Amino acid sequence: MVKQKEKKLRVGVHSLTGCAGCQLSIYFIEDILLDLLDKIELIAAPMIKGANIDGPYDILFVEGSVSSQGDLENLKKWREEAKILVSLGACATHGCMQSMKHMMDEKQVEQTVYNKFPSEKNLQPITAVPLHNYIDVEFLIPGCPPSKDEIVQILKHVLQGRILRVYDKAVCHACSLKENYCLLDQGIECLGPLCNGGCQALCPSFNHPCTGCRGWLDDANIGSGKKLLEEKGFNIDMLVKRMTKYNALQFLEHEKKAKEK
């Protein structure tokens, strides 16, 4: 990607609708950032910098989902300015909480929320979706929050000029390699077998069940997964809610596919 070695990689970080926690994951890699700083230059990061330059960016991280007309306009502008645009975090990659609207009556949700905040009337909400529903993205870093190791790896891969690949093995893989005592065997409703790993099974390693913040596996067998949770005696309504916490859109798609079969 970077042909002239002396030229630093121009990196930007921008936000759409979200909690801004994903940005923090970038700033949390400060120990490694120091090593990378002679190779990259953070030209726009409104959260931590006073002076921010508009593009062009060699690599632009965008967090948050597209949830308003304003978001969409910003996103389209950034797309034009960025060579590599990376969707950062569950909102940008999967829609996250905001997209739970897809499981409910959208108008009702909007009224309930925005009637309380009349000053925000000009928000012009649109159905919350991940970035790639509107634009092409070069890469996705899922997770809520995204793993800082993965952010570092992506930066390294971009600097190396490598093809970026989304990790696509189940959470169970890393969990088994670590020899964690399976939470499902302990009667805890873990979604690990259905969900994309790449997180080093962080939550299950601390006895916290996986809730799928990195999205469903492309070939997740959700039907069998539901059966499993039912058989274990978990409340399936509660679990569907949990299963759609981050990935309502992907879940609906899987359900649709299952029905077609």
Place this chain on the structure above:
Amino acid sequence: MGKVLEKKRLKEFLSSVSKGAELIAPVKSDTLRFEIIKDFDDICLEGRPLFPVKKFFSPARHDIFKLNLADKNKAFEEVKNKIKPRVIFGGRLCDFNGLLRLDKLFLAKEFQDEYYKEAREKTLLIGINCVPAPSKYCFCESMNLDKYYDLFFHDLGDKYYIEAGSPKGESLILKLEDYDFSIPAIKCKKHLEKKDLSGFYDSPAWKDGSKKCLNCGKCTAHCTTCLCFDVIDEVDADLKKGKRFKEWDSCQFTNFTQVAGGFVFRKDYVAKFKHRIYHKLQYFRERFGMDMCTGCGRCIESCPRLIDFTETVNKLK
């Protein structure tokens, strides 16, 4: 004829045979795992760990080369193994038979895995008999396991009957008292009907067996003999140095057979399921004259949906 050891002398015996070596045995914390023993009292011989012993011979993640990206002539530097002598105590017959299978691949005539080879040479295997079978998923009785160990213990209440399986093992129990006993065979509830699978590839039974599969790869990670691995390069943040490491992989993942350009050769759940079972019960036998499965039942017990391939195989007619 073997020897006998009073249980109260076990600690003394183990500390003498593991002098200067790491002692590895099952330890119960939240669950049972094979671990390096720090305190003899941690050893737990109730049940068999769901995680196999293969990690001591082919670790889940293991550096092979240090990379010097800038060095035009010496980019690769072999990582020196630092394997201490070890004693594994409390392994089961299925565990040690698993090593016999791994030997076939990692110690093949043409190419050998140095880490595995060194670890094997430096490890003393002390097994314990299963009375009763430690899990309802065990079916080793169907698998004709070999008496493969240096020493093998059998619980006689207040003492252990010990049999040697190698000259090395024999030399370790010379001083113990002789004892006349014959170790009973392991009895399992579950059985696997041994059959030639070559004619059953298109049987609908496979589909039934695989439709519950979640693609999570737990079966292969917990398997005593699954050894497939990936080789991955990773660079440091300065992009000057890095490493090439090996990590366990699984034939149950879709990208296992993906080539550059994106094409995946083995995509279906059924095909992946069949590949795993055929490898265990057919392909390996055709090549090495023994099944790759040792009947430990770990793949069934660890599967979130308890997919039981023995049921599938038994159904084939």
Place this chain on the structure above:
Amino acid sequence: MLSKSTPLKIVKKEKQADKTYLFRLEGSGKKKIKFDYKIGQFYQVSVPGIGEAPISVCSFSEDFLEFNIRGVGDVTDKLLELEVGDNIWIRGPYGTSYPLDKLKGNNIMIIGGGTGIAPLRGALKYLEMHRADFERVHIFFGCRSPEEVLFKKDMHHWDRIFDLNLTVDKAPANYKGKVGLVTKIVEESGLDNRNKVVLICGPPIMMKFVIKTLESMGFHYDQIFLSHERRMKCGVGMCGHCMISGIYVCKDGPVFRYDKILGMHE
């Protein structure tokens, strides 16, 4: 387990098509290396810090080694960035080969598609060097478009000394050569199976249909040798990625006589 890779120096880099280059490698030190590889074998080629990929030999010489590399992934993309004078890291050679020395006295049919032509180039070099030992040599090559025809210089040469049949899948209207699938030109040749051996290499789907065509022309499976592509990590029959029906493509292949792998399950 994985033997250490050794560096070879790039002495020639020649563009073949879009994102496709032919690299010639020699020993990187002062001393000349004598190469001992067979046609159809492959090397594991490394870019340190990126990874390793299996690449078939596309030459036949003691003095040098040639790879035809198309940028289709992490490693191959990076290899294309290397220039004459740079080093390429290799280990090998691995796998089985086209047993040409045992096929003497036969008519040889060579059928290749796309980058699958590369390993067959070595075979043609061998046939040229041992021309008197073989009867006729018929070549059938298929490429996607006229621009993607590999080894154009060699093609002219082969056309002179062998029976070369070249086709492209798609071409502009003014293209003078043959247009259509490779199966078509094989069929049109009207050759029978007498005293013939066929060597094939190409994408899985192409090989499947070529074999069907050959079958309909009366060829037996034991007359056909083909080379398989699979994901490989170790190259020495350990890592498991390339296994099909218990056969390690890296070790038992990549070149198989077709009757030996008949009915293999993916």
